[in-house]
Amino acid sequence: MSAYLKSLGGSIADTAIAGVALLITGGVSLLGIITAEAYHPDYATTQEISDLGSTAPPNPVSYEPTATIFNGTMLTSGALVLVASSIGWGDRAYSGSRSASLGSASSVSVCFPEIWRPGTAFLHS
Template sequence: MNDDSTLQSRLGLSEPSAAGFGLTVAGFVGFMGIITAEVLYPNYSTRQDISDLGSTRPPNPVIHEPSATIFNTTMLVTGAVVVLSAYLLYRTVDRRGFPLALAVFGVGAFGVGVFPGNVTPWHGIFALLTFFAGGITVLLSARVVSRPFSFLCGLFGGISLLVLLSVFFFGLVVRGSHPLEFLGGGGIERWVVYPLILWLPAFGGYLLAGADGATGTFADEQRS
């Protein structure tokens, strides 16, 4: 009996179904964890960086509890579940680039939880890894799903990467103000992050709906 059959016999789930369940949970935990940390953070504004919920940056970092613990734990759980889901998909799909990118996305999120904003330069490294890998993951997912959902994946991934790259373009090349500057740094960051978080339960739901509990039509579809 192979591992896939063992998973089905124990949980009644195919590997795509289990991955879909994990990604849906990861999206829920990520979204609600951020919201909860925001509510409990004194005088917090969405114009602030999301990572401020864990800790602001040096030289005078500010940490508010319980927001910091909630945010850091949220990132740890979300990242770990995404990595596990990526492993399950890696065992299922032929196009390995997508699950590998998904795993890097999860590692980035986990690293953000391990290294809060006051831990430099590691926090910044893992945050950028999360943003870039997340956007690439969502774009690659458009190749393993059917239409019209593939269009949504392309849209979500494209928006996230476009906004992220525009920050570097206007900051390093143009050296001028960003067109979305009126949103504040945190507002711009949310245009990068939220499409990725919204994609998690959307793609997870797609896997749950497409896997039949026996062979999983998702795997058959992307192999064709």
């Protein structure tokens, strides 16, 4: 590794692994949501994406296998973002910065999209 690359901090391998994890996250999210939309009997793109997991209270409705596909996709995506941010956390270039903390916080919001649904204060799926 050249002196210039060493001065950038961290190793290229760690940065590459984090980048690939985020790339896979995008693909998994896109394909999982499209698959869940295809299996949902009444879903329209005008609805919120979290309706694929469960509809809003007071009378929540969950359709299978749509809910399982969507919830599994979100949990997998959140785990991949968490992996990428933890790898970035160990990188000297990101150590002590807000980017790794933001990555960890965003992984929680990806794993549990129902928590931040407008008008609700609890997990409803």
